[in-house]
Amino acid sequence: MKQVVRKAVFPAGGLGTRFLPATKVIPKEMLALVDKPIIQYGVEEAVASGIEHVIIITGRGKGAMEDHFDHSFELDATLERRGKKDLLEVSRGVAALARVSYVRQKDPLGLGHAVLCAKELVGNEPFAVILPDDVIDAEVPCIKQMIEVFNEKGGSVLATQTVEGPAISAYGVLAGSQDPANPRIYNCTGMVEKPKLDDAPSKQAIIGRYVLTPRVFELLEQTQPGAGGEIQLTDGIRALLKEEKVFGYTFEGKRFDAGDKFGMLQATVEFALKRPDLGPQFREYLKGLKL
Numbered sequence: 269m270k271q272v273v274r275k276a277v278f279p280a281g282g283l284g285t286r287f288l289p290a291t292k293v294i295p296k297e298m299l300a301l302v303d304k305p306i307i308q309y310g311v312e313e314a315v316a317s318g319i320e321h322v323i324i325i326t327g328r329g330k331g332a333m334e335d336h337f338d339h340s341f342e343l344d345a346t347l348e349r350r351g352k353k354d355l356l357e358v359s360r361g362v363a364a365l366a367r368v369s370y371v372r373q374k375d376p377l378g379l380g381h382a383v384l385c386a387k388e389l390v391g392n393e394p395f396a397v398i399l400p401d402d403v404i405d406a407e408v409p410c411i412k413q414m415i416e417v418f419n420e421k422g423g424s425v426l427a428t429q430t431v432e433g434p435a436i437s438a439y440g441v442l443a444g445s446q447d448p449a450n451p452r453i454y455n456c457t458g459m460v461e462k463p464k465l466d467d468a469p470s471k472q473a474i475i476g477r478y479v480l481t482p483r484v485f486e487l488l489e490q491t492q493p494g495a496g497g498e499i500q501l502t503d504g505i506r507a508l509l510k511e512e513k514v515f516g517y518t519f520e521g522k523r524f525d526a527g528d529k530f531g532m533l534q535a536t537v538e539f540a541l542k543r544p545d546l547g548p549q550f551r552e553y554l555k556g557l558k559l
Contacts, residue, residue, distance in 0.1 A: 313398065322367065394424075
């Protein structure tokens with residue numbers, strides 16, 4: 269029986285130290301990209317991909333995320349009283365986006381541990397993992413593209429992008445071969461973490477989107493902590509590869525690393541330019557800068 273991907277896990281327990289001092293009291297996932305928190309872009313992508321249940325893995329000081337995806341009765345009442353119907357619709361729309369559950373990751377023990385925290389809520393069914401820092405602008409949502417590959421191939425799917433030159437050493441890199449029928453799909457044989465350029469098995473860098481089978485939970489439970497006492501998701505997927513087929517997929521769209529200051533600036537400029545209410549004015553402003 270074919271299983272439907274209905275749930276998405278959002279690991280969001282990190283400290284966000286790259287954005288200090290802004291993240292001293294504000295979760296990095298709540299930093300605004302134009303006028304929406306970073307994490308909302310990922311949740312909207314999940315919902316547009318057919319995901320029914322969003323599971324956010326949180327930590328200390330992350331309560332703002334829970335408040336954001338909940339109703340704000342005082343705000344809504346004030347907006348309604350003042351006749352600001354457009355803003356009221358925006359506020360209520362966020363709360364109605366998705367069914368959201370939260371799991372507290374008490375200790376920051378790595379991405380694999382964060383995903384493992386969702387085991388009880390996910391249960392015995394395939395699921396997506398979305399890293400909020402990776403914001404992807406795509407005509408067809410990235411996770412939707414990956415779910416289609418999962419349904420076609422029947423195995424876990426890792427999102428990849430082509431990275432040229434020395435920059436590849438900043439990523440986990442896929443080893444494998446292109447699928448003869450679809451050059452965007454790779455039959456994965458392994459993964460190398462942050463290789464030197466000469467040692468990289470391909471140009472396919474793994475980024476923050478995954479569709480995984482539930483077997484990965486049991487394998488993560490058996491995974492020994494690595495550097496810093498952390499359980500890595502990559503190690504769990506390597507173990508999964510010994511039992512099941514795993515595929516890489518070069519998605520259609522543009523990825524922004526919003527966990528990096530420069531990446532956040534790039535995303536802000538490009539998303540603002542695409543907005544009909546901001547784009548024309550912002551474009552004229554940029555043209556007027558003496559760069």
